[in-house]
Amino acid sequence: GAVVSQHPSWVICKSGTSVKIECRSLDFQATTMFWYRQFPKQSLMLMATSNEGSKATYEQGVEKDKFLINHASLTLSTLTVTSAHPEDSSFYICSANRGQGNTEAFFGQGTRLTVV
């Protein structure tokens, strides 16, 4: 069964509104989670690393004020797309590492965001 749960699986929102996406590790604690973005027919690109109890680390070119990340507990990270625009429409997917030496990297189900 799924070890990382992401919610919602899809969302449609109006331009200018904010959308929150949740990522939960179900049976393990994750001090670090990762948020990726995937455009249609493209690969996954890392947006940011979510660190429990501290600020997220953003990749170059990713606006931290637009993509707010909160990692309030060892099992939950949230990504909030603020003031969404149509160009923010994409597939967002989170992951967390489990296992000794972080050999296992599991992904949530992904969230398909459409901004209209």
Added chain:
Amino acid sequence: AQKITQTQPGMFVQEKEAVTLDCTYDTSDQSYGLFWYKQPSSGEMIFLIYQGSYDEQNATEGRYSLNFQKARKSANLVISASQLGDSAMYFCAMRERQTGANNLFFGTGTRLTVIP
């Protein structure tokens, strides 16, 4: 430079035949991990197989095996006895352990189509 290269945008295989999906990687780290994921049309990322850079044996998981050739920096995925349900996008990914960043770098993916 690209860390992960997948040169096959699309592959076709006859049902019950074996298929090899190519992956080469580029890293200066001595310690790293290589992953393969399957992404069906639903978007979820399904973990298939993992190979550590220090693992001497090629990883195997059921019908999946990883042909790890360290000197050539290649980590090809072999799927034996293909099934119709294997039709999906396949991504090769790498994690560099020495840099301390535990995120994955993904290739551009290969779309596998299994023909009945």
